Amino acid sequence: MLQFAAGALLAILISVLAWRVHMLSTSGAIAAAIMGTLVFGLGGLPWAVLLIGFFVSSSLLSRLARKRKLKYEEKFSKGSSRDAWQVIANGGVATIILTLTYIHREIIGCSDVCFSANGWAFLTFAGSLAAANADTWATELGVLSKTSPRLITSGRKVQPGTSGGISLIGILAASAGGLLIAILAAFPWFGIPHPLEWYQVVLWVTCAGLIGSLVDSLLGATLQMMYFCPSCKKETEKHPLHSCGSNTIKMRGLNGVDNDVVNLACTLSGAILVWFVFILRAY
Numbered sequence: 532m533l534q535f536a537a538g539a540l541l542a543i544l545i546s547v548l549a550w551r552v553h554m555l556s557t558s559g560a561i562a563a564a565i566m567g568t569l570v571f572g573l574g575g576l577p578w579a580v581l582l583i584g585f586f587v588s589s590s591l592l593s594r595l596a597r598k599r600k601l602k603y604e605e606k607f608s609k610g611s612s613r614d615a616w617q618v619i620a621n622g623g624v625a626t627i628i629l630t631l632t633y634i635h636r637e638i639i640g641c642s643d644v645c646f647s648a649n650g651w652a653f654l655t656f657a658g659s660l661a662a663a664n665a666d667t668w669a670t671e672l673g674v675l676s677k678t679s680p681r682l683i684t685s686g687r688k689v690q691p692g693t694s695g696g697i698s699l700i701g702i703l704a705a706s707a708g709g710l711l712i713a714i715l716a717a718f719p720w721f722g723i724p725h726p727l728e729w730y731q732v733v734l735w736v737t738c739a740g741l742i743g744s745l746v747d748s749l750l751g752a753t754l755q756m757m758y759f760c761p762s763c764k765k766e767t768e769k770h771p772l773h774s775c776g777s778n779t780i781k782m783r784g785l786n787g788v789d790n791d792v793v794n795l796a797c798t799l800s801g802a803i804l805v806w807f808v809f810i811l812r813a814y
Contacts (some may be wrong), residue, residue: 535572538579542567545583554590558615566618566626573633577719578656582622584715585660588708589621589667620794621667624802625659628652651809654732655802657716661709661736662743662801666794668708669744673701683748693766694790695752702741709740727812735808743801750793756784 543564550560563586571579613621632652673680673696679688680696689696713736720729727735758770758779768790770779 534575535568538571538573538575539564539568541579542571545586549586549590553612554593555618556612556614559613559618562615562618563613563622566622569626569630574629574656578629578653581657581660581712581715582625584712585622585664585667588711589664589671592668592671595671616791617794620791621663621798622660623795624798625656625663628656628659628802651806653719654716654727654736654809655806657712657732657736658739658743658805659798659802661712661716661740661805662746663794663798664712665705665709665740665744665801666747666797669697669701669705669748672704673698676700682752683745684752690765694755694757694768694793695748697745697748705741705744706737709737709744712740713737727809731812735805739801739804742804743797746800747793747797750788750796751790754785754788755790755793756786756788757782 545567546555546560546564549555549563550557555563567579567582570582629652674691676691676698678698680691680693680698680701681687682689682693682695683697684695710733713733716736717729717732720727720732756768756770758767758773759765759782760767760769760773760775760777760779762775762777763773765773766782767773767779770781773779
């Protein structure tokens, strides 16, 4: 209970600070406080470090070259202040993994190994956050590329910020974002006999981040709802109104599949990949 109370206090403090500097909206701050309380309170320091690493690094990158990025905001459905759905889309899978594993240990009675910072749950938790971080870094740094990105499905050149577009700088940024989480996740594995060595943790969690970001791009180019502004003649995620005030027209995608759904799929794919690798190595 003491750890849970301390975790709640820390999560609320970080969320309030993020809200004060406009990194989070009001709904986003509430969602982050709840999510942080569960991660800090149930998981403790090893789990919390990964969540903080994702949140701090991605939030700081959103402020990088802010003026240069303003011209691309018309393409995105939401601004840099994350709301509750964005927070859930990026960290919800990881939080559910931790919460269900904790319940399984306390109520059903699984061994401490599965819940510890050297078990499969921690690794899938890391894979999910690595994918979220990789995707965020790719988006924040990819729009700064001096060369036009190419659509992942066809290779056609598209404007920076276009959903489904990839570039060399975006891929490198995604790899770096996944690597950051992988390094943080590898610390509890040093010197511990296990099916995976620490350097394998770094490798596979980084790969999970990169692949998760590519899954995000693939879904963004195929299933995500995209719209067209007839006044600006530009593709955008904004609906029903574009930044210019004109009504946007649906171009493609499945109803209900917005950027938050795509981000959720991205983090889920990262978790599944690492879990699959862990199971293969363990058995």
